[in-house]
Amino acid sequence: MKFSEITENIKIAFEAMRVNKLRSLLASLGVVIGISFVILMGWVLSGLDQALEDTFNIIGTDMLYIDKWDWAGGRNWKKIRQRKDITYDQATEFCEKIKNAELAIPNAREFGYKIKYKNEEFQGMSFIGTRWEHSMTPAGSTYIGRHFTQFEDDIGSNVIVLGYKVHQALLNEGDPLGQYVKIEGRKFLVIGVIKKQGTMLFDFVDNQCFMPIKAFQSVFGRSGRSVSVAIKAGSINSLDEVRAESEGLMRQIRNIKPGEENDFSINETKAFESTVEVLRLSVWSVGIGMTVLSFLVGIIGIMNIMFVSVTERTKEIGIRKAVGAKKRTIWMQFIIEAAILSFIGAVIAFIGCSVFVYLIATLLPKFVPETAFLSPILPYELLLIASFVSIFVGMLAGLVPAVRAANLDPVEALRREN
Amino acid sequence: MINTEEKNNGNTIIEIEHIAKIYQMGTEFVHAIRDITLKIYKNDYLAIMGPSGSGKSTLMNIIGCLDTPTKGKYLFKDMDVSEMTDNDLASIRNKEIGFVFQTFNLLARSSSLKNVELPLIYAGISKSVRDEMAMKALENVGLSDRVNHKPNELSGGQRQRVAVARALVTEPSIILADEPTGNLDTKTGLEIMNLFNELWKAGNTIILVTHEEEVANFAKRIIKLRDGLIENDSINHQQ
Incomplete structure (x- = not known):
């Protein structure tokens, strides 16, 4: 195959499309829709991946959480509910005895209480009593003010670090630092606000407020809840070692006899x-079904228009054959035309989707905050995928018409009156 | 006899021996060509004549390698055309044969230059060389000022000149013209025939297919067909 033939064929294809703009556009509509599905599906999936990664970063990939509850254990819920609470003393003992971890801190949590600022109230957040070391975990970094100090922790000061959403709802005007909020009738000094961290998978983190665990106990009581332990392994490599030590230590503290099951869970990011x-699977299965269907329509559309094109240009094919075009040259001419037709569909789809995605990603989160994980820019890999898929689909659709064109008898073709 | 030998050695372009072409139409077999033996030499100026149904179109298609005979042997420059694949035939048409048709058969959406370049594209010649060759061919037919015109912007005579330029551009061994004046008025037809005369004088081999005496009389040798057989093959003495 000579290069000049290929470039000539590409020129012929564009010329043919220029002459029949509307017809070409309509023919590629199926591909436009099909490619749009591929692009949007890829976009949502890459958004999900990003959300997952963000979630990992909040939780910390080197973090373990010992808890009565299992993050992934939906099926065993009833069994898990019957586990004994992890008491504050057990959690504290664990934190003191663990050796391999970089740090280990108890976390006590309460839901369903209100927080008051002047005459306003906010509810739906959780209060977490923790240690000052919480500031050294990914979830503890502040964007206004500071986390509480070891001293405040030791004496159980009534200080509070607000979650991002709580701050937005209650104290969004003026400087929040130095203001007092009321929890269960007690005054707490606001000393900081945690960075916005929420993702679609993990949106409650922005509703968490942190206080020294002693202050927490004086408000909500010392017992009556299960305390969890957050363990920072230090690195992903030491995770296995720390996990093994934690399991043994907790079993020992909880007096679990050899052979008995753990009555606690060690949670980590893997659960997510x-x-x-x-989620990914459901997006795929819906998306793939629609995509296959629209590509089928796309292939039929292009194949149909290519048959029309071959019939209309029978005389032209005759002329080309008379002056020396070989079968495969004619074949290629129509395959290329179909591929370009389909590729143009992909380009239209990509441009359309870019605009759509930009609008959705910038406007929708204003109304539905959970969709904030969507990126306003399409990943460039999708452009490559869309190009290859569309060219493949086009060639597939052009195959039969192209073979028909290539096999035309030149004598018959020249006799046509068009 | 010696004369024929000499011609065989150097000057024979086409050698047709006892060819026949049989079409099947439904259950009936149509003998378009029954038995034709023919030699065409370099710088021949040949007219193939005959009423419709005499087989002249079929003979032209076979000579032009657009079609292959059912029986017999066709040697084009000692190559056996009857044994060739479609691709080989396309190659021969591209390099060795220049067609001129009654209805011009130009690509309607392409300029004169593009039309003339078409065979060169399929010969794999680069763009710059192509342009040069096509310009020269258009100059030879007196159309250097109509290079960028499309067929619908040209007169019938000019269109046929573009077609002649396209036929000439690859410097083929034969020029095959099928009723080249059929769609032209008398005056323009005459101009085209004069152009063929000049080409012949320049050394080209020309085969005309026509049913018009006046056109055939431009040729130096006239073959008359009837019912798929050669009725008469003679030197044209009228000139």
């Missing part, structure tokens, strides 16, 4: 991977 996998 399965949640995301389910």
Whole structure:
């Protein structure tokens, strides 16, 4: 195959499309829709991946959380509910005895209470009593003010670090630092605000407020809840070692006899991977079905228009054959035309989707904050995928018409009156 | 006899031996060509004549390698055309044969230059060389000022000149013209025939297919067909 033939064929294809603009556009509509599905699906999936990664970063990939509750254990819920609470003393003992971890801190949590500022109230957040070391975990970094100090922790000061959403709802005007909020009738000094961290998978983190665990106990009581332990392994490599030590230590503290099951869970970021996998799978299965269907329509559309094109240009094919075009040259001419037709559909789809995605990603989160994980820019890999898929689909659709064109008898073709 | 030998050695372009072409139409077999034996030499100026149904179009298609005979042997420059694949035939048409048709058969959306370049594209010649060759061919037919015109911007005579330029551009061994004046008025037809005369004088081999005496009389040798057979093959003495 000579290069001049290929470039000539590409020129012929564009010329043919220029002459029949509307017809070409309509023919590629199926591909436009099909490619749009591929692009949007890829976009949502990459958004999910990003959300997952963000979530990992909040939780910390080197973090373990010992808890009565299991993050991934939906099926065993009833069994888990019957576990004994992890008491504050057990959690504290654990934190003192663990050796391999970089740090370990108890976290006590309460839901369903209100927070008051002047005459305004906010509810739906959780209060977490923790240690000052919480500031050294990914979830503890502040964007206004500071976290509480070891001293404040030791004496159980009534100081509070607000979650991002709580701050937005209550104290968004003026400097929040130095203001007092009321919880269960007690005054707490606002000393900081945690960075916005929420993702679609993990949106409650922005509603968490942190205080020294002693202050927490004086408000909500010392017992009556299960305390969890956050463990920072230090690195992903030491995770296995720390996990093994934690399990043994906790079993010892909880007096679990050899052979008995753990009555606690060691949670880590992996638990979220399965949640995301389910989401990803559902996006795929819906998306793939629609995509296959629209590509089928796309192939039929292009094949049909290519048959029309071959019939209309029978005389032209005859002329080309008379002056020396070989079968495969004619074949290629129509394959290229179909591929370009389809590729143009992909380009239209990509431009359309870019605009759509930009609008959705910038406007929708204003109304539905959970969609903030969507990126306003399409990943460039999608452009490559869309190009290859569309060219492949076009060639597939052009195959039969092209073979028909290539096999035309030149004598018959020249006799045509068009 | 010696004369024929000499011609065989150097000057024979086409050698047709006892060819026949049989079409099947439904259950009936149509003998378009029954038995034709023919030699065409370099710088021949040949007219193939005959009423419709005499087989002249079929003979032209076979000579032009657009079609292959059912029986017999066709040697084009000692190459056996009857044994060739479609691709080989396309190659021969591209390099060795220049067609001129009654209805011009130009690509309607392409300029004169593009039309003339078409065979060169399929010969794989680069763009710059192509342009040069096509310009020269258009100059030879007196159309250097109509290079960028499309067929619908040209007169019938000019269109046929573009077609002649396209036929000439690859410097083929034969020029095959099928009723080249059929769609032209008398005056323009005459101009085209004069152009063929000049080409012949320049050394080209020309085969005309026509049913018009006046056109055939431009040729130096006239073959008359009837019912798929050669009725008469003679030197044209009228000139």
